[in-house]
Amino acid sequence: MAFLDIKNLEKVFGQNRVVKDFNLAIEKGEFISLLGPSGCGKTTVLRMVAGFETSSSGAILIDGKDVVSKRPNQRNIGMVFQAYALFPNLTVAQNVGFGLKVKGIAGSEADNRVAEMLKLIGLPDLGNRYPFQLSGGQQQRVALARALAPKPQVLLLDEPLSALDAKIRVSLREEIRMIQQQLGITTVFVTHDQEEALSISDRIVVMNGGRADQIGTPFDIYNRPSTRFVASFVGTLNLIEAKVIDPAANRISIGDQAITLKEPLGAAKVGDTISLALRPEAGSIVEGANGDTALVGQVMTSNFLGSVIRTRMKVGTAVISFDMFNSPGLTPPSVGETVTLRFTASDLLIIRE
Structure with a gap:
């Protein structure tokens, strides 16, 4: 049995169902991220687990016990908020x-626990300071320590890094993950930042319109998106329209160029239009390549992004982006130049929803 088990959870505000038949089974010690755009229902799910929002229907079980009818202070849950919420x-x-x-x-029991928590968050000598004397990152560490001090069964984090600058966000998310693993505490982390979710989660729940569109490991979510929304929301992605030319042989065409897919076309018929996903990092430019896993197109733009150079090329009516790792000896393709993009057949995924 899952340690935190959310079953058929729903939340209705008036006529608006903001959370729809949400199901999630979380194992003890697992780090789960709820990822999605604003308004997708992720924070509402978190608030229902915490008890700050009453569910319209469904069950929330912690270690086998349904806590839906319990008040927040009866659920043994630690909560970290976006705005620190420290007592000034x-x-x-x-x-x-x-x-x-x-x-x-x-x-002495409380004093020892406080000292233990301050050491855990790397602020052992700042116990006598007040919140206004701390940086934003330090304040969020204190908020984390406060949530962990009573030894909760579940830790909930509601976009705790969104108020911090980029460099501090990266270091603090790594600290949060390290502390979570050290304590082995079951954790649910809400974020709209894909990189955050991908870098620290055991599993990710991608939410869309109050539902869980896909639940999986960061690797699966990124490399095997199951819906059009997940494919477009997580990472940078090319969504390409293609025509079926031979379903039995998995042959499709992009523009006037034929490609053989590795993934079966299923019930598709000749002439059907299908959607394909291709990550920008999957392709590379090669000289004079031909065959089933190459596309020839004309360069539209080439943008320097630091570690990579992102180039957009036109193939028929499709516009495809691909990335090249930056190096001092690299010569980016010029606008208007004809290039050949090589990739493997398994890099093209069919988006079925």
């Missing part, structure tokens, strides 16, 4: 120990 009139140590005080833990 309390010191760092008092903030970290607030949950312990609520649970009736005091004296």
Whole structure:
């Protein structure tokens, strides 16, 4: 049985169903990210698990016990908010120990736990400071320590890094993951940042319109998107329209160029239009290539992005982007130049939804 088991969860505001038949089974110690654009329902799911939002229907089980009818302080859950939510009139140590005080833990036991948490977040000597004396990253560390101090069964993080600058976000997300693994605590992390979700999660739930479009490992979500939305939302992707020319042989055409797919075309018929996905990093320019896994096109733009150079080429009516790793000796293709893009047949995925 899953440690955190969310079953048929729904939330209705008036006539608007913001969460629709949401199901998710999370194992003990697993790090799950809810990923999606604003308004997709990810924060509402998190708030229902925390008890801050009442579910319209469904069940939320923690270690086999349904907590839907319990108040937030009865669920043994730690919560980290986007805006830190530290008490400005309390010191760092008092903030970290607030949950312990609520649970009736005091004296040396509370002091030792606070010291342990401050050491865990790398701020062992800042217990006497106040929140306004800390940087944004330090404040979020304190918020994390406060959530962890009472030893919750589940840790919930609601876009905790979105108020920080890019460099601090990267270092702090790595710290959060390291602390989570060290403690072995079951964690649900809400974010709209694909890189965050891909870099620290055991599994990702991609949400769209109140539903879970796809649940899988970061590798599967990125490389094997199951819907058009997931394919377009996670990472940079080429979505290419193609015509079926021989379904039995898995032959399709992009513009006037034929390609043999590795993935079966299924029930598609001659003349059907299908959608294909191709990641920009999958292709490479080669001289004089021909065959089933090459496309010839004309360069439209070539943009320097630091570590990569992203080039857009036109093949028939399709526009395909591909990336080249930057190096001092690299000569990017020129606008108007005819180039040949080589990739493997397995790099082209059929998008069926």
